[in-house]
Amino acid sequence: MIIIMNQKKLCYGSAIRALDFAMTNYPPACERFVDVMGLKTAFPAFMGKIPTTKNKKRSKEELEERLISLVASLFGKKVEF
Structure with missing residues (x-):
């Protein structure tokens, strides 16, 4: 998903959606996201x-x-919209 986000194509939103789903209530995925420099691609x-x-x-x-x-x-917090 990070590679897709780096390409900045129209599938960027889908990659964010997949990452959001994968990282919700699963700390190992969050750690992996930070380890592969995911914040660098998400914050733009x-x-x-x-x-x-x-x-x-x-x-x-x-x-x-x-x-x-x-x-x-x-951050380990559950946010509901």
Whole structure:
């Protein structure tokens, strides 16, 4: 998933979604994400430097929600929206 995120193609959102699912309530996946420099590829999305689809507003909001959930997983907290 990190490789897909580095390519910054339209499947970036799907990679974030898969990582969010994998890292929720599973600390070994969180540790692996940090070990392979996943934060370096995830944080540009917070700055808006990611590709978007036709429905920009909805896709951007969903991506931000997934990223917040991903970061919350790294802190070990459960966040519900």
